[in-house]
Amino acid sequence: MNIDMIEAAAARLSGHIRRTPLLSSPFLDDLAGRRVLVKAECLQHTGSFKARGGWSAVSALDEATRKRGVIAFSSGNHAQGVAYAARQHGTSAVIIMPADAPALKINNTRDLGAEVVLYDRANEDRDEIGARLASERGLTLIKPFDEPQVIAGQATCGLEIVEQAAEIGVDKADVIVCCGGGGLTSGIALALEAKAPGLRVRPAEPEGFDDVARSLASGRIERNAVTSGGLCDAIITPHPGQITFPIMQRLCGPGLVVRDDQVKRAMVQAFLRLKLVAEPGGAAALAAALFLGDQIDTDTVIVTISGGNVDPALFAEVLTTHAG
Amino acid sequence: MNIDMIEAAAARLSGHIRRTPLLSSPFLDDLAGRRVLVKAECLQHTGSFKARGGWSAVSALDEATRKRGVIAFSSGNHAQGVAYAARQHGTSAVIIMPADAPALKINNTRDLGAEVVLYDRANEDRDEIGARLASERGLTLIKPFDEPQVIAGQATCGLEIVEQAAEIGVDKADVIVCCGGGGLTSGIALALEAKAPGLRVRPAEPEGFDDVARSLASGRIERNAVTSGGLCDAIITPHPGQITFPIMQRLCGPGLVVRDDQVKRAMVQAFLRLKLVAEPGGAAALAAALFLGDQIDTDTVIVTISGGNVDPALFAEVLTTHAG
Numbered sequence: 001m002n003i004d005m006i007e008a009a010a011a012r013l014s015g016h017i018r019r020t021p022l023l024s025s026p027f028l029d030d031l032a033g034r035r036v037l038v039k040a041e042c043l044q045h046t047g048s049f050k051a052r053g054g055w056s057a058v059s060a061l062d063e064a065t066r067k068r069g070v071i072a073f074s075s076g077n078h079a080q081g082v083a084y085a086a087r088q089h090g091t092s093a094v095i096i097m098p099a100d101a102p103a104l105k106i107n108n109t110r111d112l113g114a115e116v117v118l119y120d121r122a123n124e125d126r127d128e129i130g131a132r133l134a135s136e137r138g139l140t141l142i143k144p145f146d147e148p149q150v151i152a153g154q155a156t157c158g159l160e161i162v163e164q165a166a167e168i169g170v171d172k173a174d175v176i177v178c179c180g181g182g183g184l185t186s187g188i189a190l191a192l193e194a195k196a197p198g199l200r201v202r203p204a205e206p207e208g209f210d211d212v213a214r215s216l217a218s219g220r221i222e223r224n225a226v227t228s229g230g231l232c233d234a235i236i237t238p239h240p241g242q243i244t245f246p247i248m249q250r251l252c253g254p255g256l257v258v259r260d261d262q263v264k265r266a267m268v269q270a271f272l273r274l275k276l277v278a279e280p281g282g283a284a285a286l287a288a289a290l291f292l293g294d295q296i297d298t299d300t301v302i303v304t305i306s307g308g309n310v311d312p313a314l315f316a317e318v319l320t321t322h323a324g
Numbered sequence: 325m326n327i328d329m330i331e332a333a334a335a336r337l338s339g340h341i342r343r344t345p346l347l348s349s350p351f352l353d354d355l356a357g358r359r360v361l362v363k364a365e366c367l368q369h370t371g372s373f374k375a376r377g378g379w380s381a382v383s384a385l386d387e388a389t390r391k392r393g394v395i396a397f398s399s400g401n402h403a404q405g406v407a408y409a410a411r412q413h414g415t416s417a418v419i420i421m422p423a424d425a426p427a428l429k430i431n432n433t434r435d436l437g438a439e440v441v442l443y444d445r446a447n448e449d450r451d452e453i454g455a456r457l458a459s460e461r462g463l464t465l466i467k468p469f470d471e472p473q474v475i476a477g478q479a480t481c482g483l484e485i486v487e488q489a490a491e492i493g494v495d496k497a498d499v500i501v502c503c504g505g506g507g508l509t510s511g512i513a514l515a516l517e518a519k520a521p522g523l524r525v526r527p528a529e530p531e532g533f534d535d536v537a538r539s540l541a542s543g544r545i546e547r548n549a550v551t552s553g554g555l556c557d558a559i560i561t562p563h564p565g566q567i568t569f570p571i572m573q574r575l576c577g578p579g580l581v582v583r584d585d586q587v588k589r590a591m592v593q594a595f596l597r598l599k600l601v602a603e604p605g606g607a608a609a610l611a612a613a614l615f616l617g618d619q620i621d622t623d624t625v626i627v628t629i630s631g632g633n634v635d636p637a638l639f640a641e642v643l644t645t646h647a648g
Contacts, residue, residue, distance in 0.1 A: 016347070018347075019346075021342070021345060021367065023342075023367065026436075027432075027435065040367075042599040043345065043347065043598070043599055043600075047599050104596065108351075111351065112350075174332075209424065219493075268636065271636065271639070272428065272636070273600055274367070275366040275367055275371050275600060275601040275602075275632030275633075276367075276599060276600070276601065277595055277599040277600065277601060278599075308599030309599075311645035312595065312596070312643040312644070313643070313644070315595070315640075315643060315648070316639075316640040316641075316643040316644045317640075318634040319637070319639060319640040319643075320637070321637070321642045323636035323637070
């Protein structure tokens with residue numbers, strides 16, 4: 001993994017992936033007590049940053065391999081990213097999804113032309129299922145985060161952050177990233193290391209699923225006790241990746257761990273102040289910026305809203321219970 | 325009103341007003357039966373395009389006049405636009421708002437530093453109140469739409485549409501604009517006339533408040549029977565403006581009139597497919613694109629989502645009742 005690989009991914013993505021805006025609101029600044037800049041990856045194709053990694057990985061395959069099709073396992077955002085990239089490249093995608101993934105994500109993945117295979121998140125190993133199907137059908141497995149071309153794709157979000165921060169004269173800030181397996185987090189960290197060393201990544205995770213924060217603290221890969229049932233479905237993974245963890249260990253500041261009620265209040269703030277739909281896992285970084293200010297010491301924070309694929313009923317419930 | 329005045333406004337707005345993205349989704353294309361491009365003005369500062377006109381008008385005043393302060397009357401979006409522009413220019417703003425405006429809009433206007441004066445929309449004449457206060461305090465009245473510098477500011481949204489359409493090779497399309505008094509509609513129409521004559525504006529209004537559509541059909545200014553109580557508060561005005569109507573008459577295609585349930589379904593689609601929060605009045609154009617396809621005959625339509633300032637309770641109700 002190096003910056004050349006990231007810039008090569010950026011070249012492949014150019015014209016196909018959106019340069020999402022970096023937004024702000026004086027109301028968020030007041031609430032956080034510092035300047036808050038929001039990288040709106042929920043506005044990316046497929047509603048999350050995962051379209052970057054999907055496009056990067058699919059576009060990096062040689063043509064014969066790509067023609068045989070791809071396979072991915074995902075709670076929903078990587079699913080849509082890979083399905084979208086496969087369709088746009090004229091090939092097929094099989095997506096293995098947990099049966100308890102949000103209905104919106106399952107439906108969208110099917111509507112993007114992929115074959116969806118559901119599995120039981122608590123009792124089945126998605127890695128094993130993915131490897132078996134890949135081998136049976138000659139498909140190329142595109143892992144959700146522990147895969148260099150996927151990380152290089154997510155890292156293009158970091159290249160944009162570098163440019164957008166420079167445009168407004170920001171050269172020192174914590175960059176808080178919603179973190180599951182660490183693909184986006186490590187990718188952005190690599191881009192910042194090369195291009196904007198005054199910007200430092202910090203992962204944000206939900207309470208109870210803070211494997212990355214604990215791993216960064218202990219210096220070795222820690223696992224979550226459970227891997228299902230959380231609000232922030234998009235960023236619940238068993239443990240940080242073998243590739244992503246050493247990158248995060250080398251480049252990231254301490255992890256930030258937010259409660260579900262803080263995530264919901266951040267979703268409301270994104271709705272009120274930015275007019276953005278953030279899914280729970282996509283609002284963790286904003287929640288950290290708004291409600292964990294005593295753990296941050298830069299005047300400016302940049303946060304990702306990494307996705308917006310949330311079921312209407314859940315979003316309505318969050319607005320009803322947490323907007324007061 | 326001419327293109328030079330619009331380009332001068334664009335120069336004054338540069339660096340202060342966001343170039344909002346032009347978004348799309350294959351799901352919206354499928355639903356509409358044609359390509360749909362969405363100009364996301366809900367992502368503008370203050371949550372609506374009105375920040376453009378407010379900035380244009382405040383920045384066009386000479387310094388002595390600006391120092392005495394400005395006054396505006398508005399159901400809420402113009403209020404925030406003028407309050408924001410005044411604060412950023414270091415001057416004061418008095419805003420006259422209907423007492424039944426959404427609470428979010430009233431609160432935001434106050435939080436942006438303006439003095440808010442409430443009036444009864446059904447029984448009081450906001451023009452009269454505005455003129456009196458302006459005269460008593462030496463304030464400059466910034467009308468919501470029938471004011472050349474305001475129109476020039478809104479027109480900068482049209483300049484961006486021209487550029488963004490050209491970037492993706494679109495040179496022929498209906499441009500459907502959410503329409504109240506016609507400031508945004510006439511402004512965009514002027515920009516397109518000068519820069520992209522293959523793009524034609526069509527106003528979108530809610531049923532029962534279709535004064536512009538009827539005025540375009542009859543050739544003279546028609547009034548709405550009532551001017552309060554509608555879902556689409558942002559675009560309910562008594563009648564098109566003396567300045568805006570002749571521009572619309574010369575340049576716009578026939579008006580499109582949408583039902584409230586279509587507006588709500590469009591709000592759900594913006595939520596699901598674009599991850600955008602659209603207020604009712606900001607979703608009228610998208611509703612027309614999605615549900616009045618038989619009145620449109622271009623392969624591509626461009627629509628504004630002109631604002632996103634909607635109370636959480638209403639948005640939750642819309643998601644709950646219209647997402648099925």
